[in-house]
Amino acid sequence: MAKPAVLTHPESLKRPAGPSEYAKDPVNASMSKAEKIALYTKMARIRHFEQRCIRIYQQGKIGGFLHLYVGQEAVAAGTISLLGKHDHIITGYRDHGHGLMVGMGMNECMAELTGRVTGCSQGKGGSMHYFAPDKNYWGGHGIVGGQAPLGTGLAYAVKYMGLKGSCLAYMGDGAVNQGAVHEAYNLAALWDLPMIFVVENNGYSMGTSQERSTAHPGCLAKRAEGYNMAWDVINGHDVYEVRAKTALALKRAHEESKPTVLEIFTYRYFGHSMADPDKTYRDKDEIKEYRDKKDPVLLFEQELLREKVLTPELSQKINDAAMAEADKAAVFADESPDPTVADVTKHIYWEEDNRGPDTTSRGTIIFE
Amino acid sequence: MAVISYREALRAAMREELKRDDKVVIMGEEVAQFNGAYKVTEGLLKEFGPKRVVDTPISEAGFIGLGIGASMLGIRPVMELMFWSFSYVAFDQIVNNAGNIRYMSGGLINCPIVIRGPANGGTNVGATHSHTPEAILASHPGIKVVCPATPYDAKGLLKAAIRDNDPVYVMENTILYNDKGEVPDEDYIVPLGVADVKREGSDLTIVAHGRAVITSLKAAEVLEKEHGVSVEVVDLRSIRPLDEETILASVRKTHRALLVEENKPFCGVDAQVAYLIQSKAFDELDAPIHRVSSIDAPQIYCKRLEDQQLPDVNRVVREALKVLA
Ligand SMILES: Cc1ncc(C[n+]2csc(CCOP(=O)(O)OP(=O)(O)O)c2C)c(N)n1
Ligand SMILES: [Mg+2]
Numbered sequence: 001m002a003k004p005a006v007l008t009h010p011e012s013l014k015r016p017a018g019p020s021e022y023a024k025d026p027v028n029a030s031m032s033k034a035e036k037i038a039l040y041t042k043m044a045r046i047r048h049f050e051q052r053c054i055r056i057y058q059q060g061k062i063g064g065f066l067h068l069y070v071g072q073e074a075v076a077a078g079t080i081s082l083l084g085k086h087d088h089i090i091t092g093y094r095d096h097g098h099g100l101m102v103g104m105g106m107n108e109c110m111a112e113l114t115g116r117v118t119g120c121s122q123g124k125g126g127s128m129h130y131f132a133p134d135k136n137y138w139g140g141h142g143i144v145g146g147q148a149p150l151g152t153g154l155a156y157a158v159k160y161m162g163l164k165g166s167c168l169a170y171m172g173d174g175a176v177n178q179g180a181v182h183e184a185y186n187l188a189a190l191w192d193l194p195m196i197f198v199v200e201n202n203g204y205s206m207g208t209s210q211e212r213s214t215a216h217p218g219c220l221a222k223r224a225e226g227y228n229m230a231w232d233v234i235n236g237h238d239v240y241e242v243r244a245k246t247a248l249a250l251k252r253a254h255e256e257s258k259p260t261v262l263e264i265f266t267y268r269y270f271g272h273s274m275a276d277p278d279k280t281y282r283d284k285d286e287i288k289e290y291r292d293k294k295d296p297v298l299l300f301e302q303e304l305l306r307e308k309v310l311t312p313e314l315s316q317k318i319n320d321a322a323m324a325e326a327d328k329a330a331v332f333a334d335e336s337p338d339p340t341v342a343d344v345t346k347h348i349y350w351e352e353d354n355r356g357p358d359t360t361s362r363g364t365i366i367f368e
Numbered sequence: 369m370a371v372i373s374y375r376e377a378l379r380a381a382m383r384e385e386l387k388r389d390d391k392v393v394i395m396g397e398e399v400a401q402f403n404g405a406y407k408v409t410e411g412l413l414k415e416f417g418p419k420r421v422v423d424t425p426i427s428e429a430g431f432i433g434l435g436i437g438a439s440m441l442g443i444r445p446v447m448e449l450m451f452w453s454f455s456y457v458a459f460d461q462i463v464n465n466a467g468n469i470r471y472m473s474g475g476l477i478n479c480p481i482v483i484r485g486p487a488n489g490g491t492n493v494g495a496t497h498s499h500t501p502e503a504i505l506a507s508h509p510g511i512k513v514v515c516p517a518t519p520y521d522a523k524g525l526l527k528a529a530i531r532d533n534d535p536v537y538v539m540e541n542t543i544l545y546n547d548k549g550e551v552p553d554e555d556y557i558v559p560l561g562v563a564d565v566k567r568e569g570s571d572l573t574i575v576a577h578g579r580a581v582i583t584s585l586k587a588a589e590v591l592e593k594e595h596g597v598s599v600e601v602v603d604l605r606s607i608r609p610l611d612e613e614t615i616l617a618s619v620r621k622t623h624r625a626l627l628v629e630e631n632k633p634f635c636g637v638d639a640q641v642a643y644l645i646q647s648k649a650f651d652e653l654d655a656p657i658h659r660v661s662s663i664d665a666p667q668i669y670c671k672r673l674e675d676q677q678l679p680d681v682n683r684v685v686r687e688a689l690k691v692l693a
Contacts (some may be wrong), residue, residue: 063492063671115492115670126494126669142496143457144426177425180457205426207402213425279401338672345665367633367664 020303025244027082037318039081039239043073045298045322046097049106051324053096053113054166056333057274062113065200066127069097071269074296075200076101078242079168082250085134086158086165090138092172093128094200094268102135106329116336123339124347145171145178148197152184155195159257166194166253176220185261189227194253196246197224200236200264205332206272221263229259236266237294240303260261267294287357369552375545377519378408378484381526382446386416389444392530395422395431396448396485405450406486406545428454432483433461434534439481440469446530452539453499454489467534482529484538487515488579488666489630490678491542498667498674500630502539502577503637507609512536513607514613518550521605524558532560533661534641541579562610565618569600572688573618575641576628577604580679584628587684594638595685597692607637615641616649624656624691628679633661658691660684 022028031039050068057066069076076097080089091098099109104120112119113127120130130140138154141147151169175181178198186220188195199220203210216223224231230252234245242264249260267290271278304310345366346352351359352366379660385392398405400413400423404636411582424431428449435445449455455462466479489498506513512534515664517524529536567588576584581603588599602611619625625645627638642657663677663688 044490064669065493065497112669115646115672121669123670123673124495124666126492128496129494129669142494143454145457174426177427177430178457179427206405207398208423208425212401212423304471339668339670341673341676344663344668344673344677348665 019306020238020240022238022240022244023303023307025240025247027243027247028240033309036304037314039077039324040300040304040310040315042081042101042299042320043077043239044319045106045325046073046076046100047297048319048322048326049109049329050096052133052323052330053110054270054274056114056330058112061333062127064126065093066113066274067094067272068268068270068274069094071290071296072200072202072266073097074239074242074300075170075198075236075244075264075266078239079198079246079331082243082247083168084165086163087250088136088138088151088154088158088165088167089170090147090154090167091140091170092144092147092175093140093142094172095130096130098170099130099132099137099140102132102137102366104132104135104137107332110326110333111330111336114333115338116333117339117343118336120333121345122347134200145175145181148175148178148181148184149187151187152193152195155193155253155259156191156277159194161361164254166196166250168196168198170198170200171201172205173201173210173220176223177214179228183226185227185229188259190227193259194257195259196249196253197259197261199261200266201263202266202268204268204272204281206276209281219263221261224261225276229261231261231263232263235265236264237296237299239296239300255284266296298366330339369550371548372519372551374516374519374522374540374544374547374549375406375408376550377523378526378540379410379412380551381408381523381530382412383415385446385527385530386412386420391442391444393420393422393438393443393445394448395435395445396426397424397426397450398595399423399448402446405544408545409448417675428458429461432458433465435481436461436466436469436479439479440477444480444481444482444530446484449483449485449502451497452485452501453497455483455501456499458486460657462537463505463508463511467508470534471510478533478592479535480533481535482526482538483535484526484529485540486542487539488541488543490579490674491539492669492671493676494669495666498636500539500578502607503631505537510535512609513539514560514605515578515607516605517544517578517603519547519551521558521603523551524556525560525605526561528557531557536560537573539578544579544582547582558605560606561611562603562605563611563614564586564603565597565614566603567601570600570623571598571622572624572626572692573600573602573615573622574626574628574684574688575602575604575615575638577607577637578630580630582630583679583681584684586681587688590681591688595689597688599688604637610640610644612644612648615644617643617673619649620652623652625653626684626688626691627657627659628684629659629661630678631661632664633659636661655691658687660687
């Protein structure tokens with residue numbers, strides 16, 4: 001494949017404003033008006049859901065860690081909008097955007113954050129551990145990099161079963177330094193698995209800028225060359241570009257059963273998690289620059305206004321509806337019950353939850 | 369004596385040891401520029417510079433293995449794990465390499481490494497971030513494990529760990545970081561393997577470690593005030609080496625034992641302590657030994673239930689009354 005020009009992070013800011021050069025790419029040009037509106041609506045829903053989460057966290061109803069995706073919406077939206085029946089995804093702990101994109105409801109997502117039994121994981125997983133296997137979404141993983149081998153296993157299973165599908169495993173720019181990620185790269189390439197590693201490079205791993213964490217030959221994706229894997233870099237502020245370039249990787253997975261590393265440049269507006277005061281490692285001006293000039297939701301809105309797919313009125317309606325939906329989810333979470341003490345020891349073993357004539361093991365398995 | 373927090377006590381231990389021995393190096397994710405994910409290492413980069421206080425990538429197997437290797441040549445690395453839960457991606461280095469190198473080399477090579485960080489539940493972060501691996505790690509000969517419960521012990525044990533010539537794993541608790549206590553101004557250590565009677569009593573011995581000590585001390589108050597029972601609380605402080613004598617001496621005095629820990633029950637530290645008591649003080653017991661551990665399930669996310677999953681004062685009091693019945 002052609003080697004794209006290297007983009008470093010601030011470089012991606014310099015791209016001129018105006019229509020996306022990827023609007024005419026077949027995967028985008030072929031979208032109907034309704035599909036474009038639906039994609040914008042999903043991005044707006046992610047944005048408003050998470051902004052609502054901030055308030056609920058500040059009210060003390062969400063504890064633990066809350067890692068927000070605000071600013072990165074085009075990555076999940078662009079990639080997931082292309083997926084079909086046998087395409088699977090898996091990600092780290094910054095997992096709300098992916099969840100809403102695959103079609104999880106705001107109610108179950110919000111209730112999980114406040115630890116309710118009506119949450120997607122029945123209050124057992126929390127913010128970092130969303131799951132919706134019925135929607136090909138395999139989590140939500142708290143340990144950095146741990147999802148990369150799991151995703152490679154999903155791709156292996158897809159191939160094993162003879163299905164035309166793939167797996168996309170998302171990770172951060174800090175995660176690329178976990179050994180498990182490198183082992184997964186090698187396996188995916190060695191065994192020709194229909195795998196796409198998506199590096200969401202938001203410039204920082206917690207308080208560490210990407211330059212301080214990682215030795216690399218110009219960009220993180222290029223490490224793929226060491227494994228004889230295809231790679232590409234993507235401006236993650238432009239959902240059309242994300243779609244256009246991801247489509248090529250998907251084609252490679254579906255038709256050739258070959259893996260790809262995609263590095264998508266993006267930016268998070270809030271601290272690493274709500275616990276990070278975000279005062280020490282980056283400039284407020286930098287955040288403002290991204291918010292003002294590179295906001296993926298805003299850029300796509302402008303794109304669709306130019307295309308006359310959206311009108312300001314319709315956009316307002318979409319955003320109002322997303323906000324109302326998030327408000328309702330907050331009420332739903334408030335009114336939902338907690339799990340019970342008896343629930344604590346459920347879902348540990350399939351066999352304990354499914355005792356019957358066919359279950360065979362004996363002996364004590366839950367201890368006092 | 370100054371009154372300082374558990375966090376400040378740990379920091380003071382590192383600062384004093386950095387000053388005392390130029391082979392001491394602090395390493396870990398976010399320990400330098402960010403001043404520590406939990407601010408334990410705050411100010412150390414400024415005071416000692418980037419050669420002594422080093423930020424690492426998110427590569428636990430790599431940097432901990434590197435620390436073990438450096439320790440073989442005489443460096444004394446003090447590695448921070450943001451959570452002990454993340455030690456699981458470095459398990460081979462922590463167990464196989466650090467734990468076996470001296471033995472397999474017939475005593476030719478030492479591994480004076482310290483790995484420290486929080487290992488606790490109760491913070492609403494779910495199963496992957498709430499592991500308490502002191503029993504798992506202490507089950508490997510070659511490894512030392514300590515679990516301080518107070519600022520005094522945190523400082524004294526960490527200093528002893530840094531001066532120790534074997535791998536010592538220090539398990540802290542994020543919930544204790546702000547707890548305050550008296551800490552001497554002069555240099556001191558708490559030797560590994562010395563338990564501490566945190567409260568004297570005559571009717572019942574509670575053996576605990578880590579935050580379970582604090583819970584047990586509160587329960588002892590309730591038992592005295594509301595039930596007229598005199599409870600002795602033995603804080604293990606060190607899991608391996610284990611101060612068997614202090615445990616046995618207390619049981620010989622009270623003739624009843626309740627063991628409290630925040631681990632899950634199966635093969636927890638207290639399984640070993642229970643065996644010790646029955647094997648060396650069986651005739652001293654007036655009642656069976658009881659245990660209070662966490663409810664045996666992966667850590668639940670929901671905060672209201674996680675608080676019940678961990679041993680709390682009520683559960684300790686209830687179980688103590690059963691031992692006394
Ligand atoms: C093995 C492991 N080490 C450390 C952590 C703590 N931790 C969680 S997220 C994170 C930073 C990850 O940054 P990056 O991969 O860039 O993803 P981002 O948060 O920017 O999305 C760290 C150090 C962890 N969860 N797992
Ligand atoms: Mg990042």
